[in-house]
Amino acid sequence: MSNKLYQRVLLDHNKNPRHFGKLDAPTHHAHGVNTLCGDDYHIHLVVTDGMVTDVGFYGEGCAISKSAASLMAMHIKGTSLDAVIRLKDAFIQLLTTDAPPPESELGHLMIFQNVKSFPMRVKCATLIWRALEAALQQSPTPVSTEDATHS
Amino acid sequence: MIKADIPLLRNRPDLVYLDSAATTQKPDAVIDAMTAMYTHQYATVHRGVYRLSAESTAAYAKARRDVAAFVNAKQDRNIVFTKGTTDGINLVARGFVRSLLQPGDTIVVSAIEHHANMVPWQMMAKEAQARVVYVPVDSYGHLDMVQFQAALTDRTRFVALTQVSNALGSVFPVDDCVRLAKSKHIPILIDGAQAIAHDGVDLHELDPDFYCFSGHKMYGPTGIGVCYMNDRVIDRVAPITFGGDMIERVTHEATTFAKPPIVFEAGTPAIVEAIGLGAAVAYIQSVGLPAIQAHERDLTNYAYTRLSQLDFLQLYGPKPAESPIISFNVRDVHPHDVGSILDQDGIAIRVGHHCSQPTMAHLQVVATARVSLAAYNTMNDIDRLCDSLHRVQEVFLT
Secondary structure (H helix, E strand, O other), X not given: OOOOOOOHHHHHHHHOXXXXXXXXXXXXXXXXXXXXXXXXXXXXEEEEOOEEEEEEEEEEOOHXXXXXXXXXXXXXXXXXXXXXXXXXXXXXXXXXXXXXXXXXXXXXXXXXXHHHHOHHHHHHHHHHHHHXXXXXXXXXXXXXXXXXXXX | OHHHHOHHHHHOOOOEEOEOOOOOOOOHHHHHHHHHHHHHHOOOOOOOOOHHHHHHHHHHXXXXXXXXXXOOOOOHHHEEEEOOHHHHHHHHHHHHHHHHOOOOOEEEEEOOOOHHHOHHHHHHHHHHOOEEEEEOEOOOOOEOHHHHHHHOOOOEEEEEXXXXXXXXXXXXXXXXXXXXXXXXXXXXXXXXXOOHHHHOOOHHHHOOOEEEEEOOOOOOOOOOEEEEEOOOOHHHOOOOOXXXXXXXXXXXXXXXXXXXXXXXXXXXXXXXXXXXXXXXXHHHHHHOHHHHHHHHHHHHHHHHHHHHOOOOEEEEOOOOOOOOEEEEEEXXXXXXXXXXXXXXXXXXXXXXXXXXXXXXXXXOOOOEEEEEOOOOOOHHHHHHHHHHHHHHHHHHHO
């Protein structure tokens, strides 16, 4: 059975997340954590010659955050850094603004557009992408997508 | 039928509201009383010489008197209006407990307090190089009374306990705790935020030194609450907020203060919210506490029975439930996902750590789903909850 928010693809990635686990020798890594809801993931990347050649993530959280991480990992592996950054910007734009980015770029990731109808859950879908951003910027501090005004 | 008294529930007939431990919806009686105050009697209190201000002052005083009668306080002066439970606990922490503490002293609390009844004590202890002692609870959320007694030593300066756990719904034997603390001459605060809308309280009978609660969890407005202080302590509490209204005489050199409770209500108070709280008390009395208790007991028993029959749920807290709060998880589904699926069916529940992360640590979970009931809930609300929980299971099983 599927559901507006929990579509089959998303549920499948929640149950069987791809690229789930640590990498032995990541060149980049970051920690994304939403302390209020408990979503907590680490992302590992291997970047070689301007390409993301390997990716892994581990941690725990809800179905939205986990499937977002799994689908992101699939999409960025084997992709140039320029394209990864474009994808990240397009995904965050899709979730946090009213201007939809071109579908062709996001492909399968478009299934997350329904999350917009659940404003409290947008932070779950974007967490791993902010962690990706932090990893690429070599940021040592954990990132969060929880508004500091929440309690 | 009490649901008909609540305009929000009339306006959203498909809503099943099960988050009353966070905040209750408001009856017409409260909203109308506040509107009538703004439209007929509103002016500042305690200052105007004109008739309108006198009327406003009288209405504000009447609200205090009505609340005092509701909780059976000895006098109106024992009722200090605050912004809410958190504000009241902070007033007691800063204005009373801080000056009692010497290095090595202790403040005794339970292990599963709301952050509002935990963090202020941590802060005071840190400033004074004192220590917070956490009395453990068992797996049902019941206070370990042996450990509680053992925690009360000659270094204990204060005790602060919740009456009903907001995260687990367990009820603490606060009458025994107050008696034990009093026998050792240790002042005690009871956090009544989760108790008062359901069972009321008789403060003459319970006789804690301090008792804090919020208006918005008992059908009243936000921004108003009560910090009850009994006669043993009220004249020893120092004001922590300074300004207008709380003074007696001010010169450039020195200021003398007004008497309790006004000394703790600096600035223009939440006049209309106080009137709203008075109206909430009157509403509870008009429905009748015994009727509310009976209805909520039936609802809670029904909810607990239905939920405990769902084998894909893990229930937390007392078995059976002791208050209209039931905490649970759907096995292998994150509580936020449970909350979102229920939300799609029009059912509002709380998911998260319920402002009590140490309670979640005690349960060894990140978060739980929590259903909390009030007088306006119905058996049908519980049926819709259970139907929707089946849907969670269907969505995540396939």
